[in-house]
Amino acid sequence: MIRKISCIMAIMMVIAGLSGCSSKPASENKTADLGVSADNQLLAYFKTQHPDREPVKCAYDDITNDGGKDLIVIFDNEKGKKQMCAVIAKENEKHQLTEPIPAPAENQKIQFKDIDEKDELEFIVSGSKNGSVGYAIYRIVDNQIINLFGEGMEDCCD
Ligand SMILES: [Ca+2]
Ligand SMILES: [Ca+2]
Structure with missing residues (x-):
């Protein structure tokens, strides 16, 4: 029970934090920092796989619990719609890209x-x-992005 409450509180805190930052004008996206350095290895890999997709926001950390950092990429697809996928870092083999899923159209933030x-x-x-x-x-x-919990995504995604 306590665990459940602390989980809900964590989510509430996150929501409070996010809502404070959602008022940025969309135009800032163009010039805003990608979220990772331009020479990030996994970003380079993403670009080799999808040269026609323009990354707009990235985040870099280990999301597969194997000790190696992975990359989340929100990008403009070939139709100009925002999508998101993860580049899962693999040691001694090819990195793996997850299936793209819809991503927010503006003011994207990854935490x-x-x-x-x-x-x-x-x-x-x-x-x-x-x-x-x-x-x-x-x-x-299983190498796919699974939506655990959310609100309003269908209204803010492309
Ligand atoms: Ca966890
Ligand atoms: Ca990893």
Whole structure:
């Protein structure tokens, strides 16, 4: 029970933190920092796999609980829609890309948070579209991005 309450509190704190940052104008996205250095190895790998997709926001941490940092990429797809995928770092073999899923159209933000304090590090993606704000918590399960919990994503995603 206590565990459940602390989990809910963690989510509430995250939501409070996110809502404070959602008022940035969309135009800042263009010039805003990607979230990782331009020479990030996994970002370079993503670009070799998808030269026609333009990354707009990234985050870099270990989301597969194997000690190696992975990359989350929100990008413009070939139709100009925002999508998101993860580049899962593999040692001694090819990195692996997850299936793309819809991502927020504007004001994208990626935050890492170990929501249940065990196993994989979860991550929270938030953003907006035409003033509608949404967010969701994700975890990598079997090399796919799984939506655990969220609100308003269908209104803020492309
Ligand atoms: Ca990893
Ligand atoms: Ca976890």
